[in-house]
């Protein structure tokens with residue numbers, strides 16, 4: 001006798017990320033080509049390049065408002081991220097670009113987002129955050145070259161939907177939030 005499965009809530013695979021502006025994306029893509037010449041593997045498509053800030057995974061659609069409210073509450077000043085470090089993780093064969101110095105605003109942003117999501121009941125990762133842009137998959141890695149740095153002016157962050165397709169994950173930016181200080185009465189009056 002067939003059992004009736006309980007109705008499955010519709011879910012979206014979500015994460016928060018820094019999503020590059022066009023100039024930063026081009027610079028990251030060039031860094032990817034440069035690293036690929038040294039280490040091989042499969043280059044990530046330019047339109048997938050990002051830095052994950054908080055990973056939510058499968059999230060019921062009816063929790064989307066709660067996710068958005070968490071991001072609405074984040075108040076962090078804009079900053080610059082200097083990506084000046086190439087790295088390789090053996091366990092997942094990923095080649096990436098990361099930072100040797102962590103701006104305090106980046107730490108604030110990651111911590112504020114994850115703390116609010118956790119408080120709202122979302123099962124976010126509590127492993128330490130290592131900011132990185134995945135540039136290569138299935139790479140053999142190699143000697144870590146001194147690399148030309150990419151400066152990323154971070155002005156906003158995004159909620160992204162990950163759609164699994166046969167060709168790999170496709171990402172869709174659902175919404176963006178501008179960075180701003182905690183000061184109220186914005187506008188600033190300085191034109």
Ligand code: ATP
Nearest residue numbers: 013015050051052054055125134162163164168169
């Ligand atoms: P695929 O898993 O299909 O190979 P992907 O890893 O690019 O593709 P997702 O798994 O949807 O796509 O991940 C989206 C982003 O979240 C990526 O930056 C990924 O590194 C990151 N991510 C995935 N799982 C976790 C996790 N458990 N903790 C933290 N970050 C994660």
Ligand code: MG
Nearest residue numbers: 055092162169
């Ligand atoms: Mg994955």
